[in-house]
Amino acid sequence: MDTDVIVIGAGLAGLQAARRLEEEGLGVLVLEREQEIGGRVRTDHIDGFLLDRGFQVLNPAYRAVRDWVDLKALGMQHFDVGVQLRDDTGISTLAHPLRHPRLIPQTLRSGYLSPVELFALARWLGPTLVSESISSRATRDTTLTAALDRAGITGPLRRNVLDTFLAGVLADGHGTTSANLARLLLRSFAYGSPGLPRGGMQALPQQLVDRLQRAPLTGHAVTGISETGEGVTVDTDAGSFTARYVVVATDPVGAGELTGVEAPRMKGLATWWFRTDEAPDTGKFIRLDATRPGGGAAGPVLHAAVVSAAAPSYAPAGQHLIEATALLGEGSATEAEVRADLERIYATSTGDWELIIRHDVPHSLPEQRPPLVDRQSQRVGEHIFVAGDHRDTASINGALISGDRAARAISGLIRA
Numbered sequence: 001m002d003t004d005v006i007v008i009g010a011g012l013a014g015l016q017a018a019r020r021l022e023e024e025g026l027g028v029l030v031l032e033r034e035q036e037i038g039g040r041v042r043t044d045h046i047d048g049f050l051l052d053r054g055f056q057v058l059n060p061a062y063r064a065v066r067d068w069v070d071l072k073a074l075g076m077q078h079f080d081v082g083v084q085l086r087d088d089t090g091i092s093t094l095a096h097p098l099r100h101p102r103l104i105p106q107t108l109r110s111g112y113l114s115p116v117e118l119f120a121l122a123r124w125l126g127p128t129l130v131s132e133s134i135s136s137r138a139t140r141d142t143t144l145t146a147a148l149d150r151a152g153i154t155g156p157l158r159r160n161v162l163d164t165f166l167a168g169v170l171a172d173g174h175g176t177t178s179a180n181l182a183r184l185l186l187r188s189f190a191y192g193s194p195g196l197p198r199g200g201m202q203a204l205p206q207q208l209v210d211r212l213q214r215a216p217l218t219g220h221a222v223t224g225i226s227e228t229g230e231g232v233t234v235d236t237d238a239g240s241f242t243a244r245y246v247v248v249a250t251d252p253v254g255a256g257e258l259t260g261v262e263a264p265r266m267k268g269l270a271t272w273w274f275r276t277d278e279a280p281d282t283g284k285f286i287r288l289d290a291t292r293p294g295g296g297a298a299g300p301v302l303h304a305a306v307v308s309a310a311a312p313s314y315a316p317a318g319q320h321l322i323e324a325t326a327l328l329g330e331g332s333a334t335e336a337e338v339r340a341d342l343e344r345i346y347a348t349s350t351g352d353w354e355l356i357i358r359h360d361v362p363h364s365l366p367e368q369r370p371p372l373v374d375r376q377s378q379r380v381g382e383h384i385f386v387a388g389d390h391r392d393t394a395s396i397n398g399a400l401i402s403g404d405r406a407a408r409a410i411s412g413l414i415r416a
Ligand SMILES: Cc1cc2nc3c(=O)[nH]c(=O)nc-3n(C[C@H](O)[C@H](O)[C@H](O)COP(=O)(O)OP(=O)(O)OC[C@H]3O[C@@H](n4cnc5c(N)ncnc54)[C@H](O)[C@@H]3O)c2cc1C
Pocket: 008, 009, 010, 011, 012, 013, 014, 031, 032, 033, 034, 037, 038, 039, 040, 041, 053, 054, 055, 056, 057, 058, 220, 221, 222, 223, 249, 250, 251, 252, 254, 269, 361, 363, 364, 365, 387, 388, 389, 390, 394, 395, 396, 397, 399
């Protein structure tokens, strides 16, 4: 055998699996198809700007992040917790009352907090705020839309805030995702201040790599796996490797191709990154559009942010970085549509804003419809395990947890 365990894929799931296996004293070889590690958490460096491959944030409230990531070393730069809305009356701010107590009067004046809707929201979300497991293990799950309707969350808070915000977080414009997953993600926003590492989001997987004894072999695409009597043979485009076990921590579609497990449908997001010398003064809030008659975003942009206001390391001194994110898939938005949205959202011309790059990520998140099964079985063969966000929750947290879970299972088998 070349090693104890081969891990296929150097995304968050594969890297956490490798780290746990090494900690358990096992030999590990990570094979990564791309030249760089990180999978869906990658950062481009262009002209002094840090441009994540699709805007995403790291939430310190995620259990896996709390337990396994050195946030201090990442130099987190935080967004304000809440949202700003562009609506017919101007700009409204909805800030987390405990994190931004000075903004409580502004939040109350926003007109979005009717006692009836707030009470309904508290009843719906309350159990998940008290305990993570109540939501994730609930047997009764339904779609987000059905759950919000049933809970009576049907006013402006839903139409102008929750629907648009969650469409961006879940990459789902129809509310068909598991309501339990949505509640888990809202819980993480209630307890954490999301932010960005000083070195860009890719600093997160890089931190995991830096702690490995053996660096991943990059540029090695795995083309097939076959089980032998006492282990597995893994074929790559540059030869074969043998091990006692394999963790297939590729993206969900790749896992389907290599192991035959059913691959979920993937949902896409597109992020436009603009540079400008003069940025709108929004503070560190993410901004949503709520100008459609009847509520919600009038155009394709689900959220926008002056990223460099929250994360100064993302832009060179004297310049600013703005993101705008839309769904990908159902008739992709054009730059002209995105600029029109941004002009409305920020009430300013974008004529001087230069598009640096547009990131289209068709396979951003696996679809997770109800009922949410957040601890899906991982052993798909005598010596083959599957890990990744599609085996847990579609998130950074889920990817890390699934990698760790597969590694613990294998180490238990080897020790038995
Ligand atoms: C635009 C965008 C926004 C997001 N926003 C957030 C957010 O705000 N918060 C959050 O929690 N999550 C967010 N996510 C989701 C999060 O990034 C993912 O859930 C997580 O990174 C998935 O990690 P993974 O290890 O499961 O898979 P991946 O990151 O997909 O890693 C799989 C790895 O396997 C490699 N691979 C595939 N096939 C092979 C092969 N045959 N041989 C060798 N290697 C192979 C790939 O190259 C890749 O490196 C977002 C994702 C995107 C794309």
